[in-house]
Amino acid sequence: MSENFLLDQRSVAFAEDYVPAPEDVTTARRNAIASDAPAPSNGVTTALTFLARVLDATAVVEIGTGTGTTGLALFEGMNPKGVLTSIDSEVDWQLEAKQAFRDRKIPTQRFRLISGHPLDVLNNLRDAAYDLVLINADKLEYVEYVAQAERLLRSGGIAVINDALWQGLVADPSDESDESVIIREALTAVQESEMFTSVLIPLGEGLLAAIKN
Numbered sequence: 383m384s385e386n387f388l389l390d391q392r393s394v395a396f397a398e399d400y401v402p403a404p405e406d407v408t409t410a411r412r413n414a415i416a417s418d419a420p421a422p423s424n425g426v427t428t429a430l431t432f433l434a435r436v437l438d439a440t441a442v443v444e445i446g447t448g449t450g451t452t453g454l455a456l457f458e459g460m461n462p463k464g465v466l467t468s469i470d471s472e473v474d475w476q477l478e479a480k481q482a483f484r485d486r487k488i489p490t491q492r493f494r495l496i497s498g499h500p501l502d503v504l505n506n507l508r509d510a511a512y513d514l515v516l517i518n519a520d521k522l523e524y525v526e527y528v529a530q531a532e533r534l535l536r537s538g539g540i541a542v543i544n545d546a547l548w549q550g551l552v553a554d555p556s557d558e559s560d561e562s563v564i565i566r567e568a569l570t571a572v573q574e575s576e577m578f579t580s581v582l583i584p585l586g587e588g589l590l591a592a593i594k595n
């Protein structure tokens with residue numbers, strides 16, 4: 383047990399909803415929930431908007447497009463000329479994301495939706511060319527995604543690992559599921575890397591943000 387003060391559930395819920403996401407992000411979340419697609423929490427989307435705004439991000443990589451909720455949240459904070467490169471193997475979900483970006487009137491030249499296996503696609507992206515990399519696809523590949531993020535980010539860029547506390551299981555030492563074990567390895571890789579300074583934020587299912595030194 384940590385010596386630090388632990389927040390109660392009411393405070394956690396208050397923090398989640400403290401900044402309401404814009405309507406298009408909220409609608410995308412609700413649509414995702416309605417169609418049983420993964421949906422990041424309100425707190426996660428607002429944190430992503432915040433980080434993209436801090437960076438005035440012009441080049442972002444998203445590993446795991448889903449139906450576009452996190453993409454919309456990133457666009458909300460990015461530079462108006464910024465480009466989102468987003469990868470997913472689920473074509474149908476990516477089409478929903480494309481529609482959501484069109485409904486939001488985001489010009490098509492501002493997003494590159496790539497259908498495929500993230501590890502194949504990431505290899506084709508340029509070193510040190512990106513302001514932010516969001517990791518949000520296959521948990522079993524999180525360690526490899528971290529290595530790719532380290533390569534892709536410019537100095538001062540930020541890697542974000544979503545679901546870093548996945549279902550509360552990562553913090554449970556008795557849970558030895560493959561997902562928990564690998565997420566722990568990814569968190570340790572970030573923590574032990576001299577390339578990163580990080581913070582683990584207990585929003586949604588956990589958001590690790592790591593700035594490349």
Ligand SMILES: C[S@@+](CC[C@H](N)C(=O)[O-])C[C@H]1O[C@@H](n2cnc3c(N)ncnc32)[C@H](O)[C@@H]1O
Nearest residue numbers: 420446447448449450451452471472518519520
């Ligand atoms: C948690 S969801 C991403 C949610 C998304 N960021 C959003 O806001 O809707 C995880 C995504 O990773 C994708 N995914 C899972 N395993 C994958 C794999 N092995 N290769 C490519 N994509 C994968 C899924 O298709 C899914 O869209």
